[in-house]
Amino acid sequence: MSERPYSELINSGAMLVFVGRGGVGKTSCAAATALAAARMGRRVAVLTIDPAPRLGEALGLGSLEARPQRVTLEGVTGEGSLDAMRLDTKGTFDRMVERFSPSPRIARLLLDSPLYQTIAGSLGGSESYMALQRLHEIANEDQYQLLVIDTPPATHAAELFSAPLRLSALMDSNAMSMLADPARTLARTGSRLASAGAALLLPLLERITGTGLREQIATFIAGFADVLTGITDRANEVETLLRHEHTAFVHVLHPDLDSIKAATTLERTLAETGLQIRHRIINRVTAMPAGTPAGSIATRTADAPPGCAEAAAAMEAAIAELRKTQQAALAGLEAAINSIAACATAPLSLLPALDHDIANPSDLITLIQALEKG
Amino acid sequence: MAKPKAAIFYITGKGGVGKSLVARALAAAGARRGLRTARVEFAEAAAGTESASTLDAGVIRLVIDHRRALRHLLTKLLRFSFLSQRLLDSRTFSAVAAAAPGIRDLVYLSWLGDLASDDAAGFDLIIVDGLASGHSLPLLAAPSRIRDLAVVGPAGRIAHEADMLVRGDGTMSVVIVTSAEELSVVEAFTLHEQLGEIGVRLTPPVINSLYPELARPAQERWLSAHPEASPDSKLYLTRYRRQRELAARIEKRMGPAATLPMNFAGGPPPAAAANRLLDTLLGSRDTNRQHHEELG
Numbered sequence: 001m002s003e004r005p006y007s008e009l010i011n012s013g014a015m016l017v018f019v020g021r022g023g024v025g026k027t028s029c030a031a032a033t034a035l036a037a038a039r040m041g042r043r044v045a046v047l048t049i050d051p052a053p054r055l056g057e058a059l060g061l062g063s064l065e066a067r068p069q070r071v072t073l074e075g076v077t078g079e080g081s082l083d084a085m086r087l088d089t090k091g092t093f094d095r096m097v098e099r100f101s102p103s104p105r106i107a108r109l110l111l112d113s114p115l116y117q118t119i120a121g122s123l124g125g126s127e128s129y130m131a132l133q134r135l136h137e138i139a140n141e142d143q144y145q146l147l148v149i150d151t152p153p154a155t156h157a158a159e160l161f162s163a164p165l166r167l168s169a170l171m172d173s174n175a176m177s178m179l180a181d182p183a184r185t186l187a188r189t190g191s192r193l194a195s196a197g198a199a200l201l202l203p204l205l206e207r208i209t210g211t212g213l214r215e216q217i218a219t220f221i222a223g224f225a226d227v228l229t230g231i232t233d234r235a236n237e238v239e240t241l242l243r244h245e246h247t248a249f250v251h252v253l254h255p256d257l258d259s260i261k262a263a264t265t266l267e268r269t270l271a272e273t274g275l276q277i278r279h280r281i282i283n284r285v286t287a288m289p290a291g292t293p294a295g296s297i298a299t300r301t302a303d304a305p306p307g308c309a310e311a312a313a314a315m316e317a318a319i320a321e322l323r324k325t326q327q328a329a330l331a332g333l334e335a336a337i338n339s340i341a342a343c344a345t346a347p348l349s350l351l352p353a354l355d356h357d358i359a360n361p362s363d364l365i366t367l368i369q370a371l372e373k374g
Numbered sequence: 375m376a377k378p379k380a381a382i383f384y385i386t387g388k389g390g391v392g393k394s395l396v397a398r399a400l401a402a403a404g405a406r407r408g409l410r411t412a413r414v415e416f417a418e419a420a421a422g423t424e425s426a427s428t429l430d431a432g433v434i435r436l437v438i439d440h441r442r443a444l445r446h447l448l449t450k451l452l453r454f455s456f457l458s459q460r461l462l463d464s465r466t467f468s469a470v471a472a473a474a475p476g477i478r479d480l481v482y483l484s485w486l487g488d489l490a491s492d493d494a495a496g497f498d499l500i501i502v503d504g505l506a507s508g509h510s511l512p513l514l515a516a517p518s519r520i521r522d523l524a525v526v527g528p529a530g531r532i533a534h535e536a537d538m539l540v541r542g543d544g545t546m547s548v549v550i551v552t553s554a555e556e557l558s559v560v561e562a563f564t565l566h567e568q569l570g571e572i573g574v575r576l577t578p579p580v581i582n583s584l585y586p587e588l589a590r591p592a593q594e595r596w597l598s599a600h601p602e603a604s605p606d607s608k609l610y611l612t613r614y615r616r617q618r619e620l621a622a623r624i625e626k627r628m629g630p631a632a633t634l635p636m637n638f639a640g641g642p643p644p645a646a647a648a649n650r651l652l653d654t655l656l657g658s659r660d661t662n663r664q665h666h667e668e669l670g
């Protein structure tokens with residue numbers, strides 16, 4: 001095992017994908033990692049999903065935008081560079097419509113259609129689909145040596161990979177014609193009772209989909225079917241990229257029992273999909289203090305106002321308990337992960353809990369230094 | 375006389391604030407005081423991490439998935455379950471029902487409303503371990519969107535019932551849980567505003583994982599000024615102060631908040647705190663309903 005596995009990872013890979021449930025700090029870790037790789041001399045891009053407003057400031061940008069912005073690397077010589085951006089789900093979807101529509105006219109019709117507006121917003125997990133699409137776009141530009149990808153906060157990481165499958169289900173041409181002409185489609189099922197049942201929901205379907213304007217809808221369906229085919233094909237291409245040997249998955253988690261359980265489930269799911277975690281980052285660890293004070297609390301608070309000794313004892317006990325819980329969680333993680341053979345050997349990095357949210361460049365440097373230690 | 379409807383509390387908040395633990399603790403509190411209690415989870419969000427534990431004793435755990443909720447709705451509409459099964463067997467129908475915006479949400483809300491009214495099930499309290507805030511907004515906003523479309527017939531009735539559930543008769547209230555951390559607070563504010571605009575019933579927000587006050591001001595001052603005496607006290611106090619600042623901002627923006635103490639040993643909030651929280655939530659519901667009745 002190398003002395004500095006993380007540095008090795010970010011120096012050698014072509015794509016790093018950060019996975020983990022919501023709230024663990026994936027986005028910050030992805031940004032810090034991308035910055036570290038750039039400082040090492042690589043040409044890097046980072047795609048963030050839902051970045052905190054201050055992350056842009058921490059990178060020295062006003063805010064993270066959909067378009068890539070070049071990050072200024074302070075005090076670093078060499079060839080490295082970092083372009084940072086955030087995912088614009090709607091914008092990416094619009095671009096897909098324009099790209100895959102049979103003609104510009106149809107693209108315009110689709111983009112202006114209220115049905116499209118609703119679908120683009122709520123196509124279950126559209127964030128996942130569009131993250132894949134955007135990833136494809138960036139990879140295709142062939143400008144970068146390393147892509148660092150943040151992912152939507154999925155409880156089930158497999159969501160990212162099932163996106164193409166779910167799109168295919170929708171692409172079932174029956175479903176499309178159902179939207180276009182529900183009455184006729186149902187009549188064709190040959191079941192009067194089924195038709196009667198479905199007919200009860202039809203007023204709702206018709207109102208939502210606006211099937212009153214039959215011709216316009218028929219055009220919409222035809223155009224949108226092409227778009228969905230394009231998106232699905234591309235999602236399949238991206239899945240190939242994700243399975244490439246130079247793609248590594250980094251799992252970010254918290255050191256508490258609940259997180260560990262969820263994390264184990266996620267890794268098992270990924271392992272079943274044939275993917276393995278190459279590195280784990282335990283974020284928000286309450287570290288030991290830099291210097292352990294000598295002497296009893298009574299001695300240390302001898303000059304303090306009354307009650308300080310008791311207060312200090314209570315607070316020290318609380319923090320000690322917190323550390324103990326975190327240690328137990330980490331031990332539990334080790335045990336659980338060893339049962340998932342494919343992932344057992346992935347190294348671990350511990351990142352300290354910061355006193356405040358990431359707001360300026362030095363915060364990211366602190367993370368990078370912690371990452372580079374292990 | 376029909377049994378009164380169950381009280382539904384829909385728990386939501388940014389991912390990672392501890393929604394599920396709060397939901398479990400609240401449900402356990404309900405069961406402890408003799409309320410027939412259900413805890414509902416959405417299959418798509420259920421982490422699959424739960425093991426049976428004493429926390430769940432006396433609580434009926436229900437995991438709802440879209441297919442099951444849809445079957446329930448169709449059965450209600452068609453009155454014979456074998457018919458609804460045939461419809462469900464049509465991949466076409468299922469795919470459309472799952473994809474058509476708003477329908478999926480109505481299906482869930484309809485199922486929840488029926489659960490609260492189900493005399494046979496006989497629940498007094500239903501705690502919903504809801505989706506994270508980003509996903510909860512479309513769910514809770516769906517009835518209003520559909521209402522604007524003026525749908526008629528049985529489907530319209532279902533939409534109306536869902537609307538009443540979320541905004542009307544006080545059966546259901548939404549509990550926004552946040553931690554005293556910048557990102558969750560910002561998301562809580564946004565959700566609070568958006569749900570307020572729709573007219574969704576909200577309980578006081580819940581600030582989770584608060585460090586308890588363990589030092590009086592004079593002690594706090596000295597210990598902060600002398601970190602070498604007790605570095606961990608300084609660490610504790612730094613976090614405590616930051617949390618309190620955020621808590622003050624939360625209350626300023628969202629009104630009085632309920633709080634839950636940090637459990638340093640990991641796991642759910644202590645039973646006593648969960649009991650207090652349940653009192654607060656039930657109390658706020660009664661106030662809301664009184665208000666609703668007064669308005670007629």
